[in-house]
Ligand code: ADP
């Protein structure tokens with residue numbers, strides 16, 4: 001635009017106000033902006049809705065040159081760029097969906113110094129042509145969004161991110177930022193190493209979303225439960241609440257949307273198999289009208305900036321805590337009370353284990369998926385505060401919140417001391433007598449007295465604890481293992497997740513520490529392999 005002011009060298013706060021219309025920086029934003037404007041690198045861990053975009057957009061305007069934003073979400077680039085252009089920012093993107101002429105026009109603008117921000121997909125950046133092009137112009141900052149995608153152990157690994165490790169070599173002197181809304185301690189370390197940010201300043205915001213209430217209930221009749229939940233949300237507010245319902249399959253999305261609509265709820269389906277025009281129409285109704293419930297696969301919601309989503313509901317178990325946190329994080333971005341609700345049952349567990357077994361990939365890969373699932377189940381089955389469990393997963397300490405379902409209505413428990421002792425002493429015996437360590441599967445076979453081929457080969461029938469746990473089903477034992485893992489009484493070690501005793505185990509073995517276990521997540525006694533849904 002001809003009347004556009006040049007912000008190079010301007011005061012960041014003035015840019016914040018003039019371009020984005022905000023009076024003040026929020027949280028760590030000001031410090032992050034200062035670090036990058038000053039030419040330093042930054043690693044930014046901030047929950048969804050925390051305001052990460054501002055932290056690279058403002059430096060991109062203040063520093064001379066173009067800010068490069070690496071984002072894997074091609075579908076969102078268009079919207080992000082449109083929003084920036086509407087604010088008078090000269091933004092554009094380069095991706096595989098573009099026609100040649102359009103791409104060339106963007107390249108010309110970049111080389112002529114007419115762009116404030118340029119969005120690219122990571123695979124673009126691995127090409128030598130793109131690197132050569134970018135080297136002919138001036139970059140002000142490089143922001144790597146969704147930086148957790150570089151973690152091979154994480155839930156969302158993208159190989160193209162590995163190639164971002166040498167950006168410092170390709171673009172020396174350009175400050176770099178890595179940003180993500182989900183990172184465990186291990187992922188944080190991996191981001192820093194793999195993206196080569198040894199001198200970066202780290203900004204780790206609290207991952208707590210205090211206005212979100214977490215509720216997870218056992219699945220009995222999921223659709224009826226969902227309707228009941230949505231009606232309770234509607235009853236508690238003046239206007240019909242907007243919400244997102246996540247389901248795993250397209251079929252389930254469509255059936256659920258239809259069912260809700262039949263119950264008088266303004267529900268719409270959204271998944272990749274729908275016609276683009278239908279998707280666009282449904283999305284725009286969700287964004288513009290009040291009280292629309294979007295039933296969707298997890299692809300929906302990334303980058304959707306609707307601040308007043310009052311609830312996020314899961315009718316299928318997410319594959320990881322990271323995924324759950326990201327998806328539930330789309331509720332309540334306006335800070336108003338909101339609910340993350342989920343119904344989960346053993347059927348989900350069985351289904352996901354089957355998917356993991358059938359998935360391509362080596363044993364270590366499946367092991368990792370299994371660990372992600374176990375952490376998710378630990379959150380479902382915790383006797384303690386959900387928020388505490390969730391934040392603990394991301395390496396952050398918290399007190400019980402007093403506002404989640406387990407805090408408000410402590411779950412019914414039974415004394416799991418004896419079961420825990422059986423399991424722990426089996427591990428101890430194997431360690432002492434055989435110098436061996438095993439994962440949950442083998443230990444459960446021993447406890448239940450399953451004379452499998454492996455059990456016979458290893459001579460585990462002769463262990464004193466062989467068969468002492470036949471009163472619990474296979475599923476029950478898995479739940480016991482998860483609950484003990486969640487409390488650190490058990491620790492999973494190494495690539496294969498062999499089980500070892502955690503610090504509190506000694507007190508449990510001596511019978512000095514109670515081990516309350518959730519009753520509602522366990523199957524029925526005795527019936528081997530029984531699953532209750
Ligand atoms: P994230 O990328 O961390 O999920 P966004 O950058 O999309 O978060 O910002 C979330 C919301 O907060 C957006 O609606 C944004 O406009 C708003 N926001 C960001 N920074 C500020 C600020 N300093 N003051 C007021 N609103 C802000």
Ligand code: ZN
Pocket residue numbers: 384385386387388400401402403404405406407
């Ligand atoms: Zn709580």
